[in-house]
Structure formats: C-alpha cells, structure tokens
Amino acid sequence: MLVKGTTRVCGVMADPVAHSLSPVLHNYMAEQMGIDFIYVPFRVDVRRVEEVLKGAYEMNLLGMNATVPHKQAILPYLKEIDRGAADIGAVNTLVRMEGGYKGYNTDLPGIKRALADAGVTQFAGREAVVVGAGGAARAVVYLLAREGMSRIWLLNRTLARAEEMAGHVNGIFGEGLVVPLRTDCWRQIPAGKYLVIQATSVGMYPCVEEAPVEDPAFYRLIDVAMDIIYTPAKTKFMKYAMEAGAEAYNGLRMLLYQGVEAFELWTGQTVPAEVSEGAYCLMER
Numbered sequence: 001m002l003v004k005g006t007t008r009v010c011g012v013m014a015d016p017v018a019h020s021l022s023p024v025l026h027n028y029m030a031e032q033m034g035i036d037f038i039y040v041p042f043r044v045d046v047r048r049v050e051e052v053l054k055g056a057y058e059m060n061l062l063g064m065n066a067t068v069p070h071k072q073a074i075l076p077y078l079k080e081i082d083r084g085a086a087d088i089g090a091v092n093t094l095v096r097m098e099g100g101y102k103g104y105n106t107d108l109p110g111i112k113r114a115l116a117d118a119g120v121t122q123f124a125g126r127e128a129v130v131v132g133a134g135g136a137a138r139a140v141v142y143l144l145a146r147e148g149m150s151r152i153w154l155l156n157r158t159l160a161r162a163e164e165m166a167g168h169v170n171g172i173f174g175e176g177l178v179v180p181l182r183t184d185c186w187r188q189i190p191a192g193k194y195l196v197i198q199a200t201s202v203g204m205y206p207c208v209e210e211a212p213v214e215d216p217a218f219y220r221l222i223d224v225a226m227d228i229i230y231t232p233a234k235t236k237f238m239k240y241a242m243e244a245g246a247e248a249y250n251g252l253r254m255l256l257y258q259g260v261e262a263f264e265l266w267t268g269q270t271v272p273a274e275v276s277e278g279a280y281c282l283m284e285r
C-alpha cells in the first residue's frame with residue numbers, strides 16, 4: 001500500500017517486537033479493504049511508556065496495540081479506560097480521543113469470537129474449566145463470567161494465584177462463581193463435559209512435549225478444548241483432548257479476532273468474513 005500524507009498510522013508496542021504477527025494482520029486488512037492506514041512495529045522499553053504515549057499522541061497516531069508487560073504499564077497514562085479493560089487491569093488497544101488515548105481490551109471480544117467459531121455460543125447456565133492464573137487466564141475467566149457462565153473451575157499450579165483471581169472476579173460477578181483449585185486437585189470437578197480453556201504457557205514452543213495435566217482421565221471431562229497457545233499449531237494439551245474424543249482448537253483465532261476488533265475500533269469499519277479468513281490463512285503460514 002502506498003503511504004501518503006493522509007495515511008493514518010497505528011502500531012504495536014512490545015519488547016521484543018520482531019516476532020509480532022500484528023503488522024502482517026493489520027496491513028493485510030487495510031490493503032484488502034482499501035483503507036488509507038499503516039501499522040508499524042515499535043520496540044518500546046516498558047519503563048518509557050509514558051513518554052511514548054505522549055509522543056504518539058503528539059505525532060497524531062490513531063492508535064496502538066500493547067502486549068505484555070505494556071498491557072498493565074500503560075494504565076496510569078490513559079485518558080479513559082473501557083469498563084472490561086479496567087475490571088481486568090489490562091489494556092491491549094489504545095484509541096485516540098481528545099487529549100489522549102482510551103484503553104480497551106479486545107482480547108475479551110476476541111476470545112468470544114474465537115469460541116463462536118468453535119461452536120460455543122451459549123454461556124448462560126453452563127460450566128467451564130480454565131487452566132492458568134496469569135494475565136491471559138484473567139481475560140478468559142472474566143469473559144466467561146461476563147457472558148453468564150454459572151461456574152468456572154479455575155485450575156492453577158500455584159493455588160494462591162488462582163485464589164487471588166477468583167477473589168477478584170467473584171468480587172465483580174458474585175461469590176462462588178469462580179472456584180479456585182490446585183491443578184493436581186482437578187478430580188474435585190464433578191463428572192461431566194466442559195468447555196476447557198488452557199491459558200498457561202505450558203506446551204508453548206520450544207517446550208512442546210509438556211501439558212498442564214498429564215493424567216488422561218482429566219481429558220475425559222472435555223467437550224470443547226481451546227488452547228491460547230498457537231505455536232505449535234497443535235499442543236500436547238490439544239492432542240490429549242482429541243485422543244479423549246474432544247474437539248480442540250489452538251489460540252490463533254483469539255489472536256486474529258483481538259486484532260480484528262482493534263482494527264474495527266480504529267477504522268469504524270466492519271471487517272468482512274472473507275478478509276478475516278484471508279488474514280487467518282496468512283498468519284497460519
């Protein structure tokens with residue numbers, strides 16, 4: 001795409017940034033949709049985010065994406081914060097407004113759209129299992145709670161972190177909704193078939209031979225399995241789930257849709273399905 005005097009500029013701030021798939025995703029969508037827009041990688045030291053945001057605003061940048069650890073670090077420097085992002089204490093998308101940037105967390109709608117592609121559209125009254133209690137798990141648990149799940153079993157290697165997250169989310173949505181358990185106590189989950197989301201870093205390249213639970217019996221609890229990891233494309237967790245007869249999906253669609261949602265916030269345009277599918281194929285390579 002030809003960059004002109006009128007071209008709107010967005011970017012991603014991360015450190016390191018070289019591995020980011022976001023420039024490919026956003027520039028592809030802009031090109032396909034004929035939007036005068038460019039998306040640039042910025043390697044930003046997390047200790048300098050205040051100056052970076054001031055500079056970005058003064059240089060008229062339309063918006064930015066932020067990745068770990070910038071997602072939390074930028075919070076004090078935003079003009080406004082969307083409700084969901086404020087509740088989970090993490091912002092991944094900045095949108096220019098009068099006097100500064102408004103922060104959103106498009107991981108939330110991104111997870112919802114990835115689940116819809118996996119056939120999960122009914123949340124109310126259903127139960128789910130989430131493995132992990134880091135930043136990624138927090139967005140997953142919050143989204144499931146907000147969509148009306150009746151119980152979320154939260155497994156984590158370190159019980160204290162699961163308890164802390166359960167306390168936070170239950171404080172917003174109601175006591176008893178999120179039940180924290182140490183991962184090896186998973187047998188306390190009543191027999192049944194659950195949506196299970198793997199939100200730890202276990203099994204991510206290069207440690208591809210690891211799964212958060214090794215006992216095959218655990219995987220018989222799964223109806224639909226989703227992993228937040230997308231490298232490798234099929235994790236050990238997904239393989240175990242498939243061997244137990246479950247459907248299993250990796251995290252690439254979550255990554256895709258958090259980007260699509262950000263792009264829609266910046267441009268005010270809906271990304272057509274054929275464009276997001278084209279972007280998905282590009283990212284899959």
Ligand code: ATR
Binds near residue numbers: 131134135201202
């Ligand atoms: P992120 O923000 O990407 O989620 P994080 O905050 O470091 O990253 O969280 C990583 C998650 O993966 C945590 O749930 C962590 O478990 P602990 O809270 O017990 O640390 C989990 N995790 C990382 N390595 C793990 C391992 N080898 N076994 C089990 N869980 C692991």
